[in-house]
Amino acid sequence: MNYLSVENISKSYGERTLFENVSFGINKDQKIAFIAKNGTGKTTIMNIITGKDEPDSGQVVMRKDIKMAFLSQVPDLQDELTIEESIFASDNDTLKVIEAYEKALENPDDAESYQKAFDQMDQLNAWDFETQFKQILFKLKLDDLKLKVKNLSGGQKKRLSLAIILINRPDLLILDEPTNHLDLEMIEWLENYFAKENMTLFMVTHDRFFLERVCNEIIELENGKIYQYKGNYSYYLEKKELRIASENASIDKAQNLFVKELEWMRRQPKARTTKSKSRQDDFYVIKEKAESRRREQQVELEINMERMGSKIIELHKLVKKFKDKTILDGFSYDFQRGERIGIIGKNGTGKTTFLNILTGTIPPDSGKVVIGETMKIGYYTQSGIQPKYGQKVIDVIKEFGEYIPLMKGRTISAGQLLERFLFDRKKQHDYVEKLSGGELKRLYLCTVLIQNPNFLILDEPTNDLDIVTLNVLENFLVDYPGCLIVVSHDRYFMDKIVDHLFVFRGEGVIEDFPGNYSDFRTYEDSAEPVKDDAPKEKNNWKQQQNASAGLSFNEQKEYAKLEREIKDLEFEKKRIEQLFSDGKVADAEISAKANELQQVIEKIETKELRLLELMEKMD
Template sequence: MISYLQIENLTKSFGDRILFENISLGIGEGDRIGLIAKNGAGKTTLLNILAGKENYDSGNIVFRNNLRVGYLEQSPSYPPELTVIQACFQSDNDTVRLIAEYEQALQTDDPIGLQELLDRMDHYKAWDYEQRAKQILSQLKINNFDQPVKELSGGQLKRLALANVLITEPDLLILDEPTNHLDIDMTEWLEEFLRRTNITLLMVTHDRYFLDRVCNQIVEIDNHTLYNYNGNYSYYLEKREERIEIHNAEIDRARNLMRTELDWIRRQPQARGTKAKYRVDAFYELQAKARQEKSDGQVRLEVKSSYIGSKIFEAKGICKKFGDLKIIENFDYTFARYEKMGIVGNNGTGKSTFIKMLVGEIQPDRGRFDIGETVKFGYYSQDGLHFNEQMKVIDAVRDIAEEISLGDGRKLSASQFLQHFLFTPETQHSYIYKLSGGERRRLYLCTILISNPNFLVLDEPTNDLDIVTLNVLEDYLRNFKGCLIVISHDRYFMDKVVDHLLVFKGNGELKDFPGNYTDYREWKETQEQKAKSEQAEKAKQDNKKTTAEKRNTSDNTRRRLSFKEKKELEQLEMEIAALEEEKKTIETNLCSGTLSIEELTLQSKRLPGINENLDEKTLRWLELSEIEG
């Protein structure tokens, strides 16, 4: 296997906070690695170091010579005045730099330098860069190439950045949370694209289905150390549990031995202390081992929800649109007590608008929500809570409540509550600006739950949360004694939490589906297959009907086909069948996500020629068929 990247004894810290220490990792051709760690453990920092955007304290990083690396940042940005296609030429990649160098060289009189650039332009396929960019953008459902970047949604911006990375066909693709802000259709397209290609990949994502289906290796940063698992996410879960059990057993043994040693140390006369120095030293080693914390810390969400009555809310004739974009039309719904609804749909179909109308942030054009008197919303917005950056973590919670009720007379102080969310005493007294993106999300979730809501409305709660926090949040929501509406593109999360879906199909069309996301996906595929079969059967029957009608209108006076024309008709039938089969194959390939950019370009160019040839031959076939009658 060809080595692409070697990381040796890499250490990174911020002040006295160590992210990782002396970690080593090798990445070879064909590796598809998922990087997992708790929030704040340094996942994004490590990717930024590899991309050359951050420094490190010590260690070595060695890339293979001439390795092309593509990096998708977690929060990409472009100058707002650019159009979509212009942004593709603003990317910091080898091909764009080469095009700029070539255009500059055209202004000089250096034929030797220009010839070298021409050769490099051929090698990097730079001549058709814009065409490839448009093809990839179209596959990612961005079709308005002249749209200003400032008008793009978060999901569209992420897809633009993703297109910019894929256009250059890098040898090593580094992705930081590629599924954040992507709708489910786009997530599944990217999953299929990466799964069917031989691209070498290092990525950070919390999407566990994505990890399980795409990756062949999982790397975890835990306690400043890197652990490697040669398998997908399911394999990682199994082997990680074994590692933790062994680790915890070692700590238990060390604690038992320490008790024995401590008793021995205390019983020894001071004068004999030097005679057993080796045993005293061993005692202190045991003490250090015994004081290690057992893996692994858990977020314990045991907050009591306040009482909720039988009436939750009724939606009556809700209508909402923005200009010509219809969001909801004449929507009626009665929400039941303890109901757990998931909302799914493509970006821009109105999911967030719907829940903002429910909580009163946006008013419907017509209709109303009739909310029960006992309902107490806990609304987790996709935009997040805008904290005072100079405030300490503990103060952000104390501003909402000094104590949190757990029910049965039990209470937690704000500090104790934060510890359940894995905020150590040291972190609690740190300033909010020092927190990672995931830690801020966890703090935001904490501020929502401490007010004891009985109806949680969560808009993309999984973005930026680590997998440990997600597991505990899922467990909490399954056992939550209240109502829940959640919008999420995380299919794994939805499968574990909700009991039915409200599907936003676009143009005001909504479908209430009884089941989780996987149930809906299977049903949808079955319906699509059924529709295709019905369409094919209808076309077959129409063809038979047309043929019968032609036979019934036969005319004795019409001429017969010559021998040459009969042979031509037979040849046309074979050629048309071959062209239709080739067309079907190309269309399937174009939608599969398996083609390289070069193959995608060639087959896209071939398709119009096939259609034109089919039209000509079909027209001639019809002429001869009418004569033969």
């Protein structure tokens, strides 16, 4: 059954044509994702579908009596209403009956009103509905129903708007970035909710796990044209690769991007339901997989950033509290070269506060942060950039730097970096006030990266970025040689970029987990159930690691790093030996190549000796 048809719509702004003769349909029970680069007309099409904008030509035809709801980026709520009043302020008959029943409960002396409300609940079978909507509010952490909208945070307002839509169950649900402002627990709940419910969805989202597990069709707007793929994200990647190859076989870079993305998708672990035979065996399997994943990526950039000294950043017994809420409780950590740490945890557990303490934005209550003399921190915050009115895009980035140095004397200029992040030469000379929200975020990223930091901190970098830009950012970060800390609710992004996690449990408990997000979920799902009287630190990975392996935590990290470096050196040794074997070394280069090979062999021997020393301590 067709719910809605978009028929040959076109839209232009002045001389700029966003799209022409775009057509597609939305049918009952379809779960469609709409993909497009920022600034290419994605929001405009959603506004046309929902009646907030008009096409220059064409039309949108909706089936009669279809109820449609739209979750926008900016919630449309009444400030003076409470959460409860906002939920009941709808034309839903069942909700009105539940509202009457709730009011009757508040007046137990009025037996007649109570009996009437009770009977109506029975007649409409509203009991299950009431249970379900209370569960939705609980999952979205909207517990205080008497709280007024005007006193809610931006994230709470977005969650309230989502709750209202889910509770009212429209025939067609239009969603603009539904996972923004949700923590990972909420995202996974919403993902499971949509996957099992018979709902018709049309959504814009950059969450590729969401696309993979919820959507059964993907519609892409590219260069003003619509392409439709009858499958999930993996299917889309595969078919798009074939389409690009058939349309233009010479676009090697774009093709390789999707081939790499698809290969990575296929390597991801399936969800496991059986419990692990040995938690320690699992630990080392996860550790090995986490350390090997990034080596499978092809290096495209060799950034020549400022050399790091022996001291990176040291955290000594950090304590931070806000009234009765503990954020950090004596947390210590010594960062090592090349570490790539993801930070996860529920909203309100102190992730951003931790980053602000790390960067000196706010002080700890006690303890200290010691930053090495050679460290140059780049900090991408959620607050974004505030460019001057009338500035051009290229001028904004040049205020922060002219180029990024690469190996062998090469550079990436400010303009080339902007091109890599999808600002073409024409766009670089646009005024910043013309940029969309996603494009401003993209520009902000470039201003941080052009400064060539050797310690990069990214706080929710994926919010408002389209999937194409996310691929570009991921490929840049895969090549990034410095230390990296990422806070993100984008599980796919975290899986691809980080090697281990800081898990913020709340109440000052922070655990160090040696793997990415999928590893963490697999481990959590397969872990033995914890008794009710167990302490909060139920899975202190650092303690388990030290107790079982006989190594200090820093020695564990050194051991993992040595394994990684030895494998890399073995690969380099084989590569040079193969050059000699194939006769590809010129006579003038034989001596230099032989010396290079000998140096690699000596490095392998030195690192293997240290590895053996550590292995002996593990016995």
